[in-house]
Amino acid sequence: MTTKMIEAKGLTRHFTVRKTTVEAVRGIDLTVGTGELVALLGPNGAGKSTTLRMLTTLIPPTSGTARVAGHDITTDPRGVRRRIGYVGQGNGAGHSQRGRDELINQGRCYGLSRTDARTRAADLITTLDLAGVADRVVSSLSGGQRRRLDIAMGLIHAPELLFLDEPSTGLDPQNRANLQDHIRKLRADHGTTVVLTTHYLDEADSMAERVIVVDNGRVIADDTPARLKADLAGDRVTLVCADPDAARRAAVRAREVAARAGGPAGRAALAGPAGAAVEQIGDTATVRVPDGPGLLPGLLRALADDGVDVVRADVARPTLDDVFLNLTGRSLREGGIAGTEQESNR
């Protein structure tokens, strides 16, 4: 077994829509090791799904190469298909079918014997809490039940590598939490490599050990959620002062203290496209620093010595949205709403 589960070099994909060429993916290099749990995070239309569809052999790349689970996606797609599991954005189970029938059939698709497929289906029905609904017609299942059935279908042949395309979309918070538990358990029990796409910040943050931020068809950041936040966003320290003049003085002092505490690396990172690290609006001064809780006591002491009257102080930990905002100048939340979902249809 190789230690590299995915090795992609220069993957691109163009679509031609009414004579105009859309560059959905513009050169993605990607290496995923065995056993990793990776989230591709980005707004709708960023190229996440298109990348996933290339890696799962659903569409050929316009250029570039990739080896997935030891097989080349272009020259040996069947070799790739045998080794991976895929849970798409839609429902894998046919709506006129029964869940258990589809699970067994899915097992047969992957070459399991009838007996093995039946046993495996029964196991997964138990594991994914589908016992009550497995023998009903799929169209009568709720969204959460269908999603769990989809996951079960992706796992029927115990793949080494599982791809999930927007697994939580359309689920309520409780079902989303359940799903995340199932995926974590899958990794803990079987060491399965998991690659998922998401535009939910909290999902990428809480689940993945590694977040690959994709925007405009390119990878713009790739690290653990904690490091991404520390390096690319930082904490936000907010000081509410007695009056605007006090806030102005607080901002000047905060810049000095932050510069002393943050060091050159911190300063460089914080001077991102989102603007200055220190800001003053009305009676409020805000400063972004890598370590807010560490800065605050010293800063408050310095301000007390200056005679600046601070009314309230607050430290907010960064989110991945702050990371995205710093990298692109756009908020992922806005992009997620305004963006189009066209790529999923291709």
Next chain:
Amino acid sequence: MNGSLVTDTVTVFSRELRPVLRNPFSAIFGMVQPLVFLGLFAPLLPDAVGAGQGSALQWFVPGIVVMCCLFGTSMTGSNLLFEIQTGSHERMLVAPLRRPALLIGRALKEIVPVLVQALIIVAVTVPFGFELHPAGALLGLLILALFCVGLGALSYTLALASKNQEWLFWTVQQTLLFPLLLLAGMLLPVDSGPGWLATLSRFNPLTYVVDAERVLFAGEIASVTVLWGVLAAVAVAGLGLAVGTRAMRRAV
């Protein structure tokens, strides 16, 4: 565990067939229209229509059997269209199934409801004076099975070509359905119509299938008409599978 084309086809075939087996009445719903024609149209036919083959019913029943196949099978692509939209087709495409099996398995399944429907029609009409000639009818059903595999494959091809435009599928299907049906002389004999109509009907492969079914259901096997029917069915099956397999290989 390398699945061959045959095992892959069996996997796809049995998946397609399962809802029919779980809910056999679904096959009967597809028959409503042909049965309406049988009940409300056949009695209007003058006995002269079936002059060569006994009664008018004897002439009409084989046509209705083919009509059943035409109605049900030409629509079957809509099932694939639906599965393309819901995502279950995508799931099959990611599975290590051979692409041709995805089409052949589906097309072969079409035989089952068509045969069941044919048997019901025969069973319903025998008490009203339809004479059954088993050997001929059996060969007739074989030809029909071949034809419906081809027609099913063509319907799936249309579905793959329509993909995200459901209206395209239905427009093409509906536009082709009735000319094919009328020009095959399924409801009324074409011979008694104007010359241009008779000429047009000679270009319709369905005409040869219907003519062969009539001869066979009348008990005549050794006939040139049967041979033409076999040829037409083989041609449609060959064309459908060739075009359909090509479309499925390119499917994303």
